[in-house]
Amino acid sequence: NGTSRDRLRIAIQKSGRLAEPARALLSACGLSWRESRDKLFCYGESLPVDLLLVRDDDIPGLIADGVCDFGVVGRNELNEQAGARQSIGLPAAYQELRALGFGGCRLMLAVPEAWQWSGPEQLQGTRIATSYPAILAQWLQEQGVQASVVELSGSVEIAPKLGTADLICDLVSSGATLAANQLKPVQTLLESEAVLAGPVRRFEDQRAQLAAMLLRRMDGVLKLKD
Ligand code: PRP
Ligand code: ZN
Ligand code: MG
Missing domain, CATH: 3.40.190.10 (Periplasmic binding protein-like II)
Structure with a gap:
């Protein structure tokens, strides 16, 4: 074309x-x-x-x-x-x-509010739900961490509650969506x-x-x- x-x-x-x-x-x-x-x-x-x-x-x-x-x-x-x-x-x-x-927004990792975040090493062996599998996989590789990427095209924030993932990687703007789903942002992957x-x-x-x-x-x- x-x-x-x-x-x-x-x-x-x-x-x-x-x-x-x-x-x-x-x-x-x-x-x-x-x-x-x-x-x-x-x-x-x-x-x-x-x-x-x-x-x-x-x-x-x-x-x-x-x-x-x-x-x-x-x-x-x-x-x-x-x-x-x-x-x-x-x-x-x-x-x-x-x-x-x-x-403006950030692509961030967000974990259940009860988690104590100590850094990327903590992600070893976890399942992370996201609509951004390529960016996430690249970042995990850079961190030297093995985790499984669960691809969802929307409503990613519900995954930890459903038990289909341990945490998420999604866009955060005001933070209202995370708060409404009892998640907290812990790590930025991309400033967008x-x-x-x-x-x-x-x-x-x-x-x-x-x-x-x-x-x-x-x-x-x-x-x-x-
Ligand atoms: C993005 C993102 C979150 C929400 C975060 O979705 O996936 O759901 O915005 O914004 P907040 O921090 O201000 O609550 P978007 O509204 O772009 O729609 P989509 O997920 O359907 O693409
Ligand atoms: Zn879209
Ligand atoms: Mg959304």
């Missing part, structure tokens, strides 16, 4: 924490779209830059496959899928281009925030100029914010 195009396509989250700030950032860069509330494809008006509204988890793959040129996605999701691709011998095919300063992701390869058509302009404008907007 590396076909030549004269319009840029940016994937953003359809709904969820990153959806509104992603749109606001792109608007501040001077982009506008023909408004169509429920449409998943928004045709760019001010510039030939279209939006695709998707599940955040699909964004890295859309860029890797060349379906989209850029995406606004959490570093957690981007790194996880890069790790998963790497573990089966695929190249990353996309990269983090800019950190965007919103959607929304990022602009783009392809590793250079554009060889009209998109090159468009992409350069978009990045220039984004740098201006990001500079104003800090």
